[in-house]
Amino acid sequence: MLTDLNLSLFLAYKSITKGNKGTLVLTIFIMSLIFVNLVFTASIFLGLGNTVNNQVINTLYGNIALEPKKDEKYISDIRSLEQKINSVPGVTGISSQYVIGAAFSYKDKSGAWAIRSINPDDEKTVTIIHNFMIDGEYLSKLDTDEIILGKEIPGGYGGDLEHLSLGGVKIGESVDVLFNNGVKRSYRVKGVFDVNFQQSNNLAYISQNEMESVLGFNDTASLILIKTAETGNEEIYIKKLLELGIKEEIKPWTVYAAMVKNITKSFDMIALLIAVIGLFVASVTIFIIIYVNTISKRRQIGILRAIGIKENIIIHSYIVQAMFYAISGTIIGLFIMFLILKPWFIEHPLKFPIGYVSLLIVPEKVSINTISLIAAALAAGLIPSWMAVRETILEAIWGD
Amino acid sequence: MADDLTSNIGNENEILLGIRNLTRIYTMGEVRVRALNNVTFNIKRGEFAAIMGKSGSGKSTLLHQLGLLDTPTSGEINIGGIDILKLSESEKAKFRLERFGYVFQEYALLPELTALENVFLPAMARGRKKEDYLKTGTKTLEQVGLGARLHHRPREMSGGEQQRVAIARALINDPDILFADEPTANLDSASSRQILQLFQKLNREIGLTVLMVTHEPEDRKYVSRVIWLKDGELAEKEGISEAGNLQIAKD
Ligand SMILES: Nc1ncnc2c1ncn2[C@@H]1O[C@H](COP(=O)(O)OP(=O)(O)OP(=O)(O)O)[C@@H](O)[C@H]1O
Ligand SMILES: [Mg+2]
Numbered sequence: 194m195l196t197d198l199n200l201s202l203f204l205a206y207k208s209i210t211k212g213n214k215g216t217l218v219l220t221i222f223i224m225s226l227i228f229v230n231l232v233f234t235a236s237i238f239l240g241l242g243n244t245v246n247n248q249v250i251n252t253l254y255g256n257i258a259l260e261p262k263k264d265e266k267y268i269s270d271i272r273s274l275e276q277k278i279n280s281v282p283g284v285t286g287i288s289s290q291y292v293i294g295a296a297f298s299y300k301d302k303s304g305a306w307a308i309r310s311i312n313p314d315d316e317k318t319v320t321i322i323h324n325f326m327i328d329g330e331y332l333s334k335l336d337t338d339e340i341i342l343g344k345e346i347p348g349g350y351g352g353d354l355e356h357l358s359l360g361g362v363k364i365g366e367s368v369d370v371l372f373n374n375g376v377k378r379s380y381r382v383k384g385v386f387d388v389n390f391q392q393s394n395n396l397a398y399i400s401q402n403e404m405e406s407v408l409g410f411n412d413t414a415s416l417i418l419i420k421t422a423e424t425g426n427e428e429i430y431i432k433k434l435l436e437l438g439i440k441e442e443i444k445p446w447t448v449y450a451a452m453v454k455n456i457t458k459s460f461d462m463i464a465l466l467i468a469v470i471g472l473f474v475a476s477v478t479i480f481i482i483i484y485v486n487t488i489s490k491r492r493q494i495g496i497l498r499a500i501g502i503k504e505n506i507i508i509h510s511y512i513v514q515a516m517f518y519a520i521s522g523t524i525i526g527l528f529i530m531f532l533i534l535k536p537w538f539i540e541h542p543l544k545f546p547i548g549y550v551s552l553l554i555v556p557e558k559v560s561i562n563t564i565s566l567i568a569a570a571l572a573a574g575l576i577p578s579w580m581a582v583r584e585t586i587l588e589a590i591w592g593d
Numbered sequence: 594m595a596d597d598l599t600s601n602i603g604n605e606n607e608i609l610l611g612i613r614n615l616t617r618i619y620t621m622g623e624v625r626v627r628a629l630n631n632v633t634f635n636i637k638r639g640e641f642a643a644i645m646g647k648s649g650s651g652k653s654t655l656l657h658q659l660g661l662l663d664t665p666t667s668g669e670i671n672i673g674g675i676d677i678l679k680l681s682e683s684e685k686a687k688f689r690l691e692r693f694g695y696v697f698q699e700y701a702l703l704p705e706l707t708a709l710e711n712v713f714l715p716a717m718a719r720g721r722k723k724e725d726y727l728k729t730g731t732k733t734l735e736q737v738g739l740g741a742r743l744h745h746r747p748r749e750m751s752g753g754e755q756q757r758v759a760i761a762r763a764l765i766n767d768p769d770i771l772f773a774d775e776p777t778a779n780l781d782s783a784s785s786r787q788i789l790q791l792f793q794k795l796n797r798e799i800g801l802t803v804l805m806v807t808h809e810p811e812d813r814k815y816v817s818r819v820i821w822l823k824d825g826e827l828a829e830k831e832g833i834s835e836a837g838n839l840q841i842a843k844d
Contacts (some may be wrong), residue, residue, distance in 0.1 A: 196717070196718070196719075196720035199717070200714075200717055200718055203717065207703075207705045207706055207710065208705050210705075211705035211706070211746070212705050493703055493704075496697075496701045496702075496703070497703075498686070499660075499662055499689065499695055499697075499701075500689065500690065500695060500714070500715055500762070500763075501686050501687065501688070501689035501690025501691070501693070501715065501718065502686070502690070502714070502715075502718050503683065503686055503718070504682075504683075504686070506718070585663065586662045586663070587657060587662055587663055590697075590701070
């Protein structure tokens with residue numbers, strides 16, 4: 194048994210080290226490319242999803258959002274509510290907002306967008322919009338007749354939906370706003386932001402003070418955004434908020450992301466499809482490479498059998514060779530992924546309409562791909578050598 | 594010359610291979626080729642026998658059957674009272690490893706292994722100790738005159754040298770019999786002579802039984818016996834080889 198294993202290893206070792214170097218290098222190189230391709234594709238799609246999630250959290254809803262109780266239009270008593278929420282350890286920011294629809298007009302152009310009202314200092318603790326002003330300035334607390342617009346609204350800033358924009362509002366110019374409750378105001382455009390996320394770039398912001406004057410009441414909100422120290426533990430925070438007796442609807446960001454993700458859902462399916470097809474193609478490719486390699490050794494296999502070497506020893510030696518190709522390819526692929534591509538993409542994220550996308554390399558995906566490749570290599574080593582020992586010795590040596 | 598046979602190790606009249614009614618029919622679609630037809634003869638221990646005959650007469654086919662490289666359509670091959678054709682495939686492989694040696698027309702070495710590695714491979718497969726197979730391998734290569742080529746790869750050696758490596762590989766497990774199918778067909782006359790003299794030396798000195806296919810009439814001067822084949826059957830021809838003890842088992 195040990196003898197057999199020894200001999201298999203000996204034959205595999207010699208075949209790898211003394212065989213054709215070009216074939217060896219090429220095989221391992223192709224293996225590593227296949228591996229990189231698989232992991233890269235998975236990682237870019239995961240990175241895409243991750244970016245969407247981060248955008249939802251950082252520019253729209255925070256980690257957790259409170260909405261009015263059922264059958265109520267507003268959340269009331271927000272000062273004390275904010276205090277309660279703040280008492281939960283790990284809460285790093287709270288921003289109470291009103292969200293209201295409005296019709297905008299400028300010169301002969303008009304359009305409908307949602308306006309959120311904020312206390313700018315609070316908002317900065319939750320969202321990152323203030324960091325993405327591409328023109329003018331962010332709101333300040335005392336601004337009452339000023340508005341900031343996402344880049345889709347004013348026009349002239351290269352929005353994705355330029356044709357629906359106001360056609361070129363400049364900083365300092367006024368836009369007319371008709372709120373859903375019938376109030377009409379005129380605001381000077383103070384700044385334009387671009388967070389690289391269309392949903393967010395379709396929003397306009399005014400100050401909370403101004404909104405209260407539009408609505409005629411205060412200490413209320415229609416949405417409270419909560420930012421927590423880490424992402425992923427929303428359920429724990431929600432439990433704590435419930436324990437505090439909060440009766441409002443509490444929703445984690447994932448609920449909103451799911452809505453946003455209707456766009457990206459088809460996309461997840463594409464990702465899955467590509468992953469499955471990619472894995473299949475990779476397996477077949479590896480199979481073919483090793484298969485051809487092994488088939489070309491058919492005569493050698495015949496000779497080994499003729500001189501009385503056991504079939505299992507021969508098969509095992511080809512499996513060892515195939516494993517060597519697969520494992521070397523995977524290791525080199527991992528190096529390429531983690532030491533070259535990942536750092537490069539962190540430095541140079543790809544700009545997508547939903548934001549900057551970097552690679553998100555998940556251990557599970559890497560493992561699945563590794564295991565699949567090794568399984569393919571196993572089959573690729575096993576099947577042709579098994580076939581080669583199935584044919585007659587004379588066919589193997591002299592057949593064609 | 595008969596003295597040579599009696600000086601062999603083992604019983605000089607011991608029948609090593611008892612071949613009975615061996616028939617091999619190749620079927621190719623509708624066509625059936627009777628490559629060997631009802632062949633019966635014995636090979637004694639210590640013989641150096643040549644199988645001769647025209648091209649297509651069934652020489653290779655016969656050697657392949659005897660060497661357990663192919664399965665005959667019918668017949669028996671007895672070794673020590675057992676019909677080795679009845680063995681399972683893995684038992685046959687063990688038999689080939691431990692008791693048979695092969696030298697093919699093409700040198701049939703593994704290109705990735707050195708001369709020494711090619712030679713010790715069958716010893717390694719038998720589970721012999723490393724120092725043992727290294728030593729025996731070296732000694733065997735010296736025996737075939739290749740003591741200076743131990744670490745050469747096949748492509749770094751001439752055809753004659755490669756063929757001698759193949760012979761050393763065939764010898765390392767002390768086989769009962771060595772099968773050779775036109776071992777000199779690809780060699781020039783000097784190398785051929787060297788190979789045949791080597792067989793003769795091994796036959797005389799260690800009593801190795803050799804069964805060799807050849808189509809060179811001249812080769813008869815090296816062998817102790819000629820087995821003639823014609824259309825797949827044993828044929829009586831020219832009577833007696835130079836060695837003087839031709840035994841054709843055809844009645
Ligand atoms: N695999 C095969 N399938 C069909 N017919 C075969 C096969 N191998 C050999 N034959 C036929 O069997 C007969 C004997 O062939 P064999 O190879 O034994 O001849 P040989 O005496 O060795 O000839 P040569 O001197 O040319 O090597 C020939 O007619 C040949 O065509
Ligand atoms: Mg032949």
